Amino acid sequence: MQAFTTLTGIAAPLPLANVDTDKIIPARFLKTIKRTGLGVHLFDTLRFDGAGAERPDFVLNTQPYRHAEVLIAHENFGCGSSREHAPWALLDFGIRCVIAPSFADIFHTNCFKNGILPIVLPREVCDRLMEDAEMGGNARLTIDLARQVVVRPNGEEVPFAVDALRKHLLLNGLDDIGQTMQRAPAIDAYEARVRQRAPWMLGITAT
Amino acid sequence: MAATAKTLFDKVWESHIVEQLEDGTCVLYIDRHLVHEVTSPQAFEGLRLAGRTVRRPDATIAVADHNIQTSDRSQGIAEPESRIQVETLERNVAAFGVPYFPVRDARQGIVHIIGPEQGISLPGMTIVCGDSHTSTHGAMGALAFGIGTSEVEHVLATQTLLQRPAKNMLVQVDGQLAPGITAKDLVLAVIGRIGTAGGTGHVIEYAGEAVRGLDMAGRMTVCNMSIEAGARAGMIAPDDTTFAYIEGRPYAPKGEAFDHAVEYWRTLPSDPGAHYDRVVTLHASEIAPMVTWGTSPETVLPITGVVPDPAAVEDKAARVQMQRMLDYMALTPGQKLAEIPVDVVFIGSCTNGRIEDIRAAAAVVRGKRVAPGVRAMVVPGSGLVKLQAEAEGLDRVMLDAGFEWREAGCSMCLGMNPDKLTPGQRCASTSNRNFEGRQGPGGRTHLLSPAMAAAAAITGRLTDVRELT
Numbered sequence: 049m050q051a052f053t054t055l056t057g058i059a060a061p062l063p064l065a066n067v068d069t070d071k072i073i074p075a076r077f078l079k080t081i082k083r084t085g086l087g088v089h090l091f092d093t094l095r096f097d098g099a100g101a102e103r104p105d106f107v108l109n110t111q112p113y114r115h116a117e118v119l120i121a122h123e124n125f126g127c128g129s130s131r132e133h134a135p136w137a138l139l140d141f142g143i144r145c146v147i148a149p150s151f152a153d154i155f156h157t158n159c160f161k162n163g164i165l166p167i168v169l170p171r172e173v174c175d176r177l178m179e180d181a182e183m184g185g186n187a188r189l190t191i192d193l194a195r196q197v198v199v200r201p202n203g204e205e206v207p208f209a210v211d212a213l214r215k216h217l218l219l220n221g222l223d224d225i226g227q228t229m230q231r232a233p234a235i236d237a238y239e240a241r242v243r244q245r246a247p248w249m250l251g252i253t254a255t
Numbered sequence: 256m257a258a259t260a261k262t263l264f265d266k267v268w269e270s271h272i273v274e275q276l277e278d279g280t281c282v283l284y285i286d287r288h289l290v291h292e293v294t295s296p297q298a299f300e301g302l303r304l305a306g307r308t309v310r311r312p313d314a315t316i317a318v319a320d321h322n323i324q325t326s327d328r329s330q331g332i333a334e335p336e337s338r339i340q341v342e343t344l345e346r347n348v349a350a351f352g353v354p355y356f357p358v359r360d361a362r363q364g365i366v367h368i369i370g371p372e373q374g375i376s377l378p379g380m381t382i383v384c385g386d387s388h389t390s391t392h393g394a395m396g397a398l399a400f401g402i403g404t405s406e407v408e409h410v411l412a413t414q415t416l417l418q419r420p421a422k423n424m425l426v427q428v429d430g431q432l433a434p435g436i437t438a439k440d441l442v443l444a445v446i447g448r449i450g451t452a453g454g455t456g457h458v459i460e461y462a463g464e465a466v467r468g469l470d471m472a473g474r475m476t477v478c479n480m481s482i483e484a485g486a487r488a489g490m491i492a493p494d495d496t497t498f499a500y501i502e503g504r505p506y507a508p509k510g511e512a513f514d515h516a517v518e519y520w521r522t523l524p525s526d527p528g529a530h531y532d533r534v535v536t537l538h539a540s541e542i543a544p545m546v547t548w549g550t551s552p553e554t555v556l557p558i559t560g561v562v563p564d565p566a567a568v569e570d571k572a573a574r575v576q577m578q579r580m581l582d583y584m585a586l587t588p589g590q591k592l593a594e595i596p597v598d599v600v601f602i603g604s605c606t607n608g609r610i611e612d613i614r615a616a617a618a619v620v621r622g623k624r625v626a627p628g629v630r631a632m633v634v635p636g637s638g639l640v641k642l643q644a645e646a647e648g649l650d651r652v653m654l655d656a657g658f659e660w661r662e663a664g665c666s667m668c669l670g671m672n673p674d675k676l677t678p679g680q681r682c683a684s685t686s687n688r689n690f691e692g693r694q695g696p697g698g699r700t701h702l703l704s705p706a707m708a709a710a711a712a713i714t715g716r717l718t719d720v721r722e723l724t
């Protein structure tokens with residue numbers, strides 16, 4: 049996983065609530081066995097018409113937002129399915145940070161696993177960042193994960209919260225599976241206790 | 256004692272903590288891992304690249320359901336990309352030693368139908384799958400939730416997940432459901448009340464007389480749609496209904512082991528006085544047959560209602576979004592929901608693809624005909640559900656009425672196999688999501704119960720099933 053330290057980039061305004069994962073990437077593009085190459089299908093129905101032509105009014109089809117690295121949205125971003133193809137598509141397009149008043153839980157987790165930082169900020173703060181984003185290419189946002197601040201174009205710093213473990217993994221680009229595997233003795237011990245207490249919990253065996 | 260009173264969720268959560276880390280994150284043990292073809296290939300590839308193995312293949316079960324066709328499959332999967340995904344799954348389960356129900360096995364079906372059906376999903380367990388509707392298994396009294404592919408890989412490698420505890424939410428449904436009102440109406444009413452993000456960060460426990468009165472199929476329908484309310488999971492305390500359902504299932508404990516298990520399962524229901532961070536109470540008698548009108552499951556109303564008017568919405572962003580929904584759905588404010596014509600009727604999915612759902616639809620359809628011009632289909636949730644329905648003659652009831660009778664799979668729930676709406680088509684669907692394009696690009700979805708879907712098929716429009724029975 050690519051580490052996330054600081055990012056300075058163009059932010060695209062997407063003032064929609066409940067942006068669902070089918071909107072981020074429709075199911076018909078899930079027939080891949082790879083993690084890459086999904087950026088071309090990001091927001092497919094919002095970006096393209098039925099014939100595959102770009103919808104000129106969609107934000108990511110306009111300059112400078114074709115090069116956006118941050119997305120600002122409304123409540124409950126990423127609701128719906130567990131498909132990790134949603135963050136994969138965002139990442140493949142170039143988005144490394146999504147800022148919204150709230151996120152759906154599974155999407156929120158999936159972002160951290162892929163080097164994308166989801167930031168939760170109150171609606172009124174998001175609205176101000178949305179105004180910054182609408183100013184275009186000269187109004188870049190800086191996200192500093194180590195200091196946990198979003199720096200607005202006017203220099204104002206907006207603090208945000210992030211779980212300590214997730215921050216550590218993201219800052220260092222660490223694979224959390226490797227970390228957990230180091231806890232194998234504790235997992236072995238847990239399984240041994242279950243084997244004593246309720247052996248039927250352990251394995252799927254027809255009896 | 257109130258300080259130590261625990262909820263069902265607290266009990267299952269605490270009994271699965273392997274280790275608690277400094278920042279409160281828990282290494283949570285996972286008892287059952289269900290795997291399907293769409294969200295697993297990258298996870299197995301990750302294991303391979305890192306030289307890792309599957310820690311507990313015997314706690315894992317795989318099946319193909321999302322992208323397979325529901326027409327004849329004797330010649331294999333027709334669509335090339337889908338075939339590659341299923342073949343990849345078959346290669347992966349062989350290489351890593353994971354148990355698998357092949358497509359031609361009668362036990363094949365939608366992953367959330369076959370877990371309970373086989374006795375794989377049991378009370379008190381933690382159950383995960385790379386699919387958000389894993390919440391279905393919470394009906395057993397398990398903690399069951401959907402995960403992304405990176406977490407699928409994490410579970411394959413370690414049989415654990417890094418999780419932070421959720422908050423507790425109680426949805427209490429008092430009283431009894433009126434005749435003709437089903438579990439689907441109940442859960443749609445709940446989502447209408449709390450909204451599509453109402454459960455975010457919470458595990459919902461459903462309780463109350465109306466929930467206790469549901470059979471296991473109904474409980475699965477309710478828990479299935481917890482994710483549509485944004486909840487991490489939905490749970491229902493196990494009781495005699497649960498134990499009777501489990502006993503004798505192929506992978507359930509037998510004999511003395513079953514008795515011991517029941518003894519343990521009886522300790523799981525929430526203690527009196529247990530704390531919930533949020534409590535929502537509904538009265539069952541107020542729940543009518545429900546149908547969605549928009550492109551979010553929270554946009555739901557009783558079938559006796561009318562399409563709402565954006566002009567009445569104060570917040571500008573919300574007003575714009577409602578107008579967008581009405582444009583997409585081609586509906587006008589004030590239009591009666593019961594006058595909306597449908598082109599397609601879909602009965603199936605992990606929400607409503609069980610034998611009880613097909614029986615409910617057949618009871619409405621028996622002796623009647625599908626309205627001219629309507630395509631109506633029944634897609635059993637598993638091969639075994641299909642066989643059971645055929646043994647009861649329900650296939651004849653549906654076929655004689657003009658329904659299609661298809662092979663098991665996710666089918667038209669999600670538009671990634673040949674069962675899709677064409678642009679502009681309107682569908683009465685027993686599935687779980689009415690997002691734009693969910694059932695195919697440009698398709699329009701109205702969510703409802705199997706009985707309501709059957710009624711729509713007969714009249715050719717959204718219909719109050721109580722008028723037909």
